[in-house]
Amino acid sequence: MTSSTFAHFLHSMKVRSRTADLVVVGNSGADLDSIASALVLAWHVTCGRPRKRPVALIATRRRRLGWRPEVGFLLNQAAINSNDLLFLDDLDLKKMVKGGTELFLVDHNRLDPDVVDHDVAQVTGIIDHHHDSGHHTEAEPRIIKKAGSCATLVADYILADTGDMEAAAALLLAGAILLDTVNLSSSTGRTTDRDRKMAGKLLALCDQEQNSLFDHLQQAGTRLGNLSSAELLARDYKEWSWPAGFYGIASVPLLLHQWQEVEPDLAAAIAGHARHHDLPLLLVMLSGGRRHFQRQLIIYCRNDRLLNELVDFLEGQDLRLTTLGPQQSVADGGRVRMFAQGKSAMSRKKIQPLLHDFLKKRLTHPA
Known part of the structure; x- marks a missing residue:
């Protein structure tokens, strides 16, 4: 599958980045x-x-692309050379922003301070499907809507303007929608009518069959055998600030039994990630299951009272938690608890705002 205009744009991005x-x-x-x-x-x-x-920036280091085999698979299907893409290694974004370069945020609606300075950056556009942080209200467009995938909103925005899209571009967006919504499944609680509508249009534009594309993406995404536990935790990790410092949520596309087959001391590995980021609180959200989508949750916490209160709070949010084994103590004094999560619709996107409000209201001065 080729796309001359889209491919030419990507191929020329490194040159374009100079101006x-x-x-x-x-x-x-x-x-x-x-x-x-x-x-x-x-x-x-x-x-x-x-x-x-414009240029597009992938907000991570180039070497980390290998941590996401599903991305490599889809780029290959779309005949896109990853060497043409721009990563944090390739641009001095902070210098560009200070020089007046504008930013258009996708799949988030608040600048990441590790990527660029909030005080200097000029955000002139946003398209996102996460909770509205209330930042960058001057951006135009500023599209923050409920959807299973940001790619849905990007497709809607483009097709409303042009009515058409090249096949390779449509393939990238279609693949993202299918993966984020678990093949447009209703059981995940993510999929909206807008996702279904856009996926249908995009699949027609790139001449792909829905189930086949999803199956190939899902299979590619499980080829993680060469990654260490530290890399699995870092590959899809986000953190937020609260009165006691920072807390983080990592997403890992494996279930507990699969991970424990290659990591005999999983609690220690999770505690190591928390120490590396100086986190008093870390959640790890696991997911998997080819036929029946499942979620599991691991909580690391350095404070027993906070851990117990948090578990009570999450159970009150109807996550349908079932304990998997006894609480484990780790060398730094932290505790690790593991659960099956019966309500698979509660993704990180939904849990994080609830968790943030809980921490702000109840734990301004944790013990």
Whole structure:
């Protein structure tokens, strides 16, 4: 599958970056949704606003692309060379922003301070499907809507403008939607009518069969045997601030029994990630199951009272938690608890705002 205009844009991005005045950037998790949304939207801006000189930035280090085999698979299917893409290694984004380069955020709606300075950056556009943080209200467009995938909103935005899209671009967005919604499943609680509508249009544009594309993406995404536990925890990790410092949530596309087959001391590995980021609290959300989608939850906490209160709170949010084994103590004094999560619709996107409100209200001065 080839796409001359889209492919040419991507192939020329490194040259374009020397004079770019707009950077379309996904979130620092750098998953398929963020990457596809940034690449396709940057190309659309080039087509629709010729006076702008945009590039797309993948907000992680180049070496980490190998941590996401599903992304590599889909790029290959779309005949896109990853060497053409721009990563944090390739751009001095902070310098560009200080020089007046504008930012268009996709798959997040608040700047990541590790990527660029909040006080200097000018955010002129946002398309996102997460909880509205209330930041960058001057951005235009500022599209923050409920959807299973940011790629859905990007596709809607582009197709409303052009009515068409090249096959390779449509393939990237379609793949992101299917992966984020678990093949448009209703049971995950993520999928909206907008996701179904956009997926149907995109699959027709790239001439792909839904189930086949999803199966190939899902199979590719499980090829993680060469990753250490530290890399699995880092590949899709996000953190937020609260009165006691920071807390983090990592997403790992494995179930507990699969991970424990290659990691005999999982509690210690999770505690190591928390220590590396100086976190008093870390949640690890596991997912998997080819026929029946499942979620599991691991909580690491350095404070017993906080841990017990948090478990009570989450059970009150109807996560349908079932304990998997006894609580474990780790060398740094922290505790680790593991659960099956019966309500698979509660993803990180839904749990994090609830957790944040809980911490702000009840734990301003944790013991």
